[in-house]
Amino acid sequence: MRFAPVAAALSLCLAMTASISSAGTGGAPDPRAESLIAQGRAALASGETEAAVDAFEAALAVDPGYTPIFIELAEAARQNGLQGKAIKYYREALDRDPGNFAAISGEGEALVEKGAIEKAKRNLAQLQSMCGDKCPETLALQSTIARGIPARLAADSSAAAGPSSN
Numbered sequence: 001m002r003f004a005p006v007a008a009a010l011s012l013c014l015a016m017t018a019s020i021s022s023a024g025t026g027g028a029p030d031p032r033a034e035s036l037i038a039q040g041r042a043a044l045a046s047g048e049t050e051a052a053v054d055a056f057e058a059a060l061a062v063d064p065g066y067t068p069i070f071i072e073l074a075e076a077a078r079q080n081g082l083q084g085k086a087i088k089y090y091r092e093a094l095d096r097d098p099g100n101f102a103a104i105s106g107e108g109e110a111l112v113e114k115g116a117i118e119k120a121k122r123n124l125a126q127l128q129s130m131c132g133d134k135c136p137e138t139l140a141l142q143s144t145i146a147r148g149i150p151a152r153l154a155a156d157s158s159a160a161a162g163p164s165s166n
Helices: 004-022 031-045 049-062 068-079 083-096 101-114 117-131 136-147 151-164
Strands: none
Touching (some): 031 049, 049 068, 068 083, 083 101, 101 117, 101 136
16 A cells, blocks of 8 residues: 555656657658558649648548648648748647758748748758758758749739839
8 A cells, every 4th residue: 555656656657658659750650641641642743732631631630640741731731822821830840840851941942932031041051050051951942042932922022012112
């Protein structure tokens, strides 16, 4: 009887440790989630962004601890022209895995697509310090920044500036 409080505390500690380790981002996703991710990627590749989002969201429901699903959701949002939503997904991935190069690069690309070049350059500097100048993610973000603001955004901003100068 005198060991009961110690045993209870020890079992609680072990239960917390087990739940924390099972919520980690490492390892492969649940096989059902993996299948849904593959379906989402196929839909995204064929231009069916809504079907891709549905598959990725279903995968997230099956395996909420698998961080790469957020990157997939972000890519789908970018293809839908929803850069703000994509940035939200990239930031969720970064909250879970601060060193995720794909999330840093993707967020930077989405920022460029929104017209926030200076913020994208901060992401580029972060990538360069973490993985160097020859890292694929660094090169992808450098190329996106070099292309500059998308033409549709530049046209929108020049049209908005035109009437106000009268």
